[in-house]
Amino acid sequence: MNDLTIALRHDAGKHLYEQIYLHIKQEIREGKFLQGERLPSVRSLAEFLQVSRSTVELAYGQLLSEGYIEARPYRGHFVCQAEGLFNLGEEKDVREIWRETEKKEKRGIVYDFSPNTIDMSAFPYATWKKITKNILVDANSDIFISGSPKGDYALRETIAHYLHNSRGVNCLPEQIIVGAGNDYLLMLLEKILGRHVKIAMENPTYRRAYRIFDSFAYRICSIAMDDSGMSARGLYESGADVAYVMPSHQYPTGIVMPIGRRMELLKWAGEGEGRYLIEDDYDSEFRFKGKPVPSLQASDRAGKVIYIGTFSKSIAPAIRIGYMVLPLPLLQIHEERCSFYSNTVSRIDQRILNEFIGKGHFERHLNRMRKIYREKHDLLLNGLKGMEKNFVISGADAGLHILLQDRSGRKEWELTKAAADAGVRVYGLSEFCVGEIAPQWKADTVIMGYASLEKEQIAEGLRRLRDVWGAG
Amino acid sequence: MNDLTIALRHDAGKHLYEQIYLHIKQEIREGKFLQGERLPSVRSLAEFLQVSRSTVELAYGQLLSEGYIEARPYRGHFVCQAEGLFNLGEEKDVREIWRETEKKEKRGIVYDFSPNTIDMSAFPYATWKKITKNILVDANSDIFISGSPKGDYALRETIAHYLHNSRGVNCLPEQIIVGAGNDYLLMLLEKILGRHVKIAMENPTYRRAYRIFDSFAYRICSIAMDDSGMSARGLYESGADVAYVMPSHQYPTGIVMPIGRRMELLKWAGEGEGRYLIEDDYDSEFRFKGKPVPSLQASDRAGKVIYIGTFSKSIAPAIRIGYMVLPLPLLQIHEERCSFYSNTVSRIDQRILNEFIGKGHFERHLNRMRKIYREKHDLLLNGLKGMEKNFVISGADAGLHILLQDRSGRKEWELTKAAADAGVRVYGLSEFCVGEIAPQWKADTVIMGYASLEKEQIAEGLRRLRDVWGAG
Numbered sequence: 001m002n003d004l005t006i007a008l009r010h011d012a013g014k015h016l017y018e019q020i021y022l023h024i025k026q027e028i029r030e031g032k033f034l035q036g037e038r039l040p041s042v043r044s045l046a047e048f049l050q051v052s053r054s055t056v057e058l059a060y061g062q063l064l065s066e067g068y069i070e071a072r073p074y075r076g077h078f079v080c081q082a083e084g085l086f087n088l089g090e091e092k093d094v095r096e097i098w099r100e101t102e103k104k105e106k107r108g109i110v111y112d113f114s115p116n117t118i119d120m121s122a123f124p125y126a127t128w129k130k131i132t133k134n135i136l137v138d139a140n141s142d143i144f145i146s147g148s149p150k151g152d153y154a155l156r157e158t159i160a161h162y163l164h165n166s167r168g169v170n171c172l173p174e175q176i177i178v179g180a181g182n183d184y185l186l187m188l189l190e191k192i193l194g195r196h197v198k199i200a201m202e203n204p205t206y207r208r209a210y211r212i213f214d215s216f217a218y219r220i221c222s223i224a225m226d227d228s229g230m231s232a233r234g235l236y237e238s239g240a241d242v243a244y245v246m247p248s249h250q251y252p253t254g255i256v257m258p259i260g261r262r263m264e265l266l267k268w269a270g271e272g273e274g275r276y277l278i279e280d281d282y283d284s285e286f287r288f289k290g291k292p293v294p295s296l297q298a299s300d301r302a303g304k305v306i307y308i309g310t311f312s313k314s315i316a317p318a319i320r321i322g323y324m325v326l327p328l329p330l331l332q333i334h335e336e337r338c339s340f341y342s343n344t345v346s347r348i349d350q351r352i353l354n355e356f357i358g359k360g361h362f363e364r365h366l367n368r369m370r371k372i373y374r375e376k377h378d379l380l381l382n383g384l385k386g387m388e389k390n391f392v393i394s395g396a397d398a399g400l401h402i403l404l405q406d407r408s409g410r411k412e413w414e415l416t417k418a419a420a421d422a423g424v425r426v427y428g429l430s431e432f433c434v435g436e437i438a439p440q441w442k443a444d445t446v447i448m449g450y451a452s453l454e455k456e457q458i459a460e461g462l463r464r465l466r467d468v469w470g471a472g
Numbered sequence: 473m474n475d476l477t478i479a480l481r482h483d484a485g486k487h488l489y490e491q492i493y494l495h496i497k498q499e500i501r502e503g504k505f506l507q508g509e510r511l512p513s514v515r516s517l518a519e520f521l522q523v524s525r526s527t528v529e530l531a532y533g534q535l536l537s538e539g540y541i542e543a544r545p546y547r548g549h550f551v552c553q554a555e556g557l558f559n560l561g562e563e564k565d566v567r568e569i570w571r572e573t574e575k576k577e578k579r580g581i582v583y584d585f586s587p588n589t590i591d592m593s594a595f596p597y598a599t600w601k602k603i604t605k606n607i608l609v610d611a612n613s614d615i616f617i618s619g620s621p622k623g624d625y626a627l628r629e630t631i632a633h634y635l636h637n638s639r640g641v642n643c644l645p646e647q648i649i650v651g652a653g654n655d656y657l658l659m660l661l662e663k664i665l666g667r668h669v670k671i672a673m674e675n676p677t678y679r680r681a682y683r684i685f686d687s688f689a690y691r692i693c694s695i696a697m698d699d700s701g702m703s704a705r706g707l708y709e710s711g712a713d714v715a716y717v718m719p720s721h722q723y724p725t726g727i728v729m730p731i732g733r734r735m736e737l738l739k740w741a742g743e744g745e746g747r748y749l750i751e752d753d754y755d756s757e758f759r760f761k762g763k764p765v766p767s768l769q770a771s772d773r774a775g776k777v778i779y780i781g782t783f784s785k786s787i788a789p790a791i792r793i794g795y796m797v798l799p800l801p802l803l804q805i806h807e808e809r810c811s812f813y814s815n816t817v818s819r820i821d822q823r824i825l826n827e828f829i830g831k832g833h834f835e836r837h838l839n840r841m842r843k844i845y846r847e848k849h850d851l852l853l854n855g856l857k858g859m860e861k862n863f864v865i866s867g868a869d870a871g872l873h874i875l876l877q878d879r880s881g882r883k884e885w886e887l888t889k890a891a892a893d894a895g896v897r898v899y900g901l902s903e904f905c906v907g908e909i910a911p912q913w914k915a916d917t918v919i920m921g922y923a924s925l926e927k928e929q930i931a932e933g934l935r936r937l938r939d940v941w942g943a944g
Contacts, residue, residue, distance in 0.1 A: 022808070120613055120616055120617065123613065123616060125608065125609075125613065128608065129605065129608040129609075132604055132605075132608060133601065133604075133605060136597060136600065136601040136604060137597075137601075141592055141595065141597065143790055144592055144595060144788035144789070144790045144791070145592065145788070145789055145790055146784075146789040146790055147790060180652045180656070180792075180816035180817070181814045181816060182814075183813045183814045183816075184652070184656065184813075184814075184816050187659055187813075191687060195667075208812065211812050212812075212813070215663060215809055215810065215813075312618075316616035316617070317616070317617055317618040318615055318616045318617055318618055318619060318818060318819040318820065319616070319818050319820070320652075320814070320815070320816055320817065320818045321818075336494065337687055338687065340680065340683050340684075341655045341656075341659075341684070341687075342653050342654070342655045342656075342792070343792070344652035344653060344655075344656050344792055344816050345652070345792065345818075346790060346791050346792045346793075346817075346818065346821055347790040348790065348791070348821075349818055349820075349821065
């Protein structure tokens with residue numbers, strides 16, 4: 001156990017589990033653990049380090065999800081092949097993606113039901129190109145000159161109009177900040193909300209947001225969810241200042257927060273001057289059944305909701321344009337503290353996007369994508385019909401992924417492993433968990449995204465899953 | 473004096489001068505001060521608030537530079553017309569710029585020698601458009617998918633190559649982080665260097681960087697400069713962790729730091745584990761005399777220089793692409809703390825830029841711009857020849873602005889005011905000062921940029937200046 005003498009610091013900016021995770025990761029990278037070596041059991045490491053078992057479970061969970069270690073049922077945790085894990089600066093360029101693809105294929109993964117991808121095959125490249133061409137004329141040389149720190153006014157007007165019509169968002173263009181993606185907008189929000197924020201997150205949640213808040217050294221508390229989403233009682237008890245929620249289609253559970261719960265959350269926010277709700281409306285464009293759910297911001301009368309959205313899912317991940325709608329009190333703070341930060345989006349790109357939305361191309365593109373995604377969605381759900389005796393299916397009807405909970409108590413690692421052996425990748429719910437619950441050997445739910453698979457791939461992936469999971 | 477009962481907080485994150493500045497700004501915006509109303513004298517407000525005079529001078533200086541108040545010689549400070557000062561969110565879009573232009577023209581400013589502009593008239597729009605067109609083909613649909621957090625590898629290779637050849641920078645592409653402009657890169661650097669940084673800045677300096685560091689709640693100390701730039705002794709005495717310097721062409725003084733001073737600064741950095749030098753190489757492309765000065769990074773053997781550059785001046789302000797070269801120890805920290813932040817630059821734009829540099833267009837564009845700027849530079853300096861009896865001219869031979877120091881002791885407000893009355897705008901050195909020195913009623917130096925003026929405008933502006941300043 002000498003290798004795991006970890007100097008844990010309770011006063012450090014990092015959680016204990018993170019310190020353990022980082023230490024073991026480093027040891028693996030430096031080759032101090034050999035491939036196939038068994039890690040100490042959760043219980044013994046917890047005793048040795050004088051921390052709770054759940055802290056060690058969390059550290060192991062992180063190592064599992066990043067592929068440094070693997071869990072073997074009834075035997076424990078083992079170090080994976082470390083070779084190639086550490087590249088200077090962890091490149092993730094095209095060559096790396098190729099390599100990863102190769103690795104996957106080596107492991108035999110052919111059908112990847114990732115919940116994090118989109119279908120770019122129907123993207124209107126020609127339209128985008130034509131708009132670009134028309135914009136890049138000499139008469140528009142002003143778009144090469146610095147613009148507003150908050151983004152070009154014309155684009156913000158267009159976004160305000162779009163958000164009002166499609167999401168019921170009430171705002172002036174002046175309240176909108178355009179920025180280079182969600183991560184950047186959250187960094188900007190840190191400057192506005194300050195550093196001493198305790199933030200409440202749903203659990204499971206969007207782990208990227210979790211990692212970002214964690215990098216801010218925000219105190220993070222995870223709040224349990226019921227069928228209506230984040231528990232209001234849990235939020236009250238948490239002592240949090242700010243809550244990060246996805247009320248229209250929670251990621252990854254797919255829960256839609258009903259109006260009653262929304263009102264409770266808004267009431268909570270209204271009872272403290274520094275309380276705010278961050279509404280991440282990440283995939284509200286895709287809803288296949290029932291009428292659209294308006295945004296939480298639409299119900300906000302007290303200026304308590306910070307609405308964040310992006311075009312990463314609805315247009316393309318790489319265009320790096322997101323937006324944030326600030327309530328008036330925060331707009332004032334933004335003006336004082338951040339109004340001099342230069343905008344992070346090229347003005348050419350802002351103009352292209354403005355044309356793309358303003359001339360109706362975005363709406364047409366969304367309609368086309370809704371149709372494509374609906375077909376894939378229906379194909380997946382129909383294919384799963386035969387498995388309903390084995391699984392509770394949820395999160396359907398909106399977004400680009402669904403959840404399968406095993407009725408017979410099989411654990412997620414059993415399901416993901418069986419799938420992988422058949423060349424299919426599905427995702428364990430524990431990968432989306434933060435805080436103390438649902439380590440992967442307890443969770444019984446897997447997630448399947450379908451956006452980027454071809455219809456034939458969905459059908460074949462399903463066939464294989466039926467074989468290995470049983471058709472009920 | 474009741475209006476200025478300010479509850480100063482010595483423990484707050486904000487400097488005292490800033491608290492005073494913000495309070496008065498707010499009062500002016502809310503109309504509690506009337507246009508033309510006289511502010512209390514520096515001495516009386518300092519006594520009343522129990523702070524030093526220089527603190528009040530600094531607050532007034534900030535209000536002056538932002539146009540909230542004006543200084544009338546021998547009479548004091550007066551509130552400017554507040555109407556229109558406060559727009560919700562302080563829009564700065566095209567309409568605002570028009571409005572400002574109109575305002576300027578109303579005030580009769582016809583020739584604006586701003587040091588902050590560039591000449592876009594010779595930008596190769598057609599080339600940019602052609603590259604864009606060639607990139608936006610279906611075969612390149614991968615550029616719409618998320619790329620590396622640090623930027624596309626190919627672009628980083630190109631930048632590394634360019635920096636090595638043109639600036640002597642020694643780095644691997646892995647050390648380069650591409651980001652949406654300097655402000656963003658500094659925000660990222662905050663995450664890498666941590667929060668408890670004491671940063672040393674040259675004085676005068678690039679005020680935007682000052683405001684950004686100030687928004688991080690970094691402790692900022694301004695270090696006096698001599699003819700060789702930042703004083704090494706001052707740096708040692710400051711207790712700073714990090715120094716922000718512009719060794720190749722200091723902004724705004726134009727001082728080029730000689731090798732001896734560079735070595736002293738590198739020695740200082742080498743003597744403390746957490747010590748680093750941020751080298752902002754903002755306009756190194758434009759040098760008109762003598763051989764190019766290599767970067768400070770080129771002399772760094774110990775991994776102590778963070779090199780920051782941008783294409784804002786050399787290509788266009790609005791394309792929002794900058795880069796940062798991290799020394800290896802900080803690269804490791806970046807990987808641990810920030811490697812999951814999505815990149816902020818569109819991959820399409822990264823590809824366009826990569827082609828633009830890689831195919832030689834950038835070099836050709838720079839050569840063209842050097843020629844254009846050199847002509848304007850020579851025209852300005854020739855025109856100033858007749859005024860050499862009145863002014864010491866410095867900062868020439870590189871960059872896009874020069875400095876004029878009055879030999880007869882006239883103060884900058886006298887010079888800027890006389891110029892403005894003749895329809896010419898020049899900039900007082902005090903606008904670039906931070907900390908305790910050179911309030912505008914002491915400084916005797918003005919700055920003139922020439923990049924965006926036509927040659928005829930430079931000639932006519934000079935003619936007017938000779939009239940009002942005297943030809944010596």
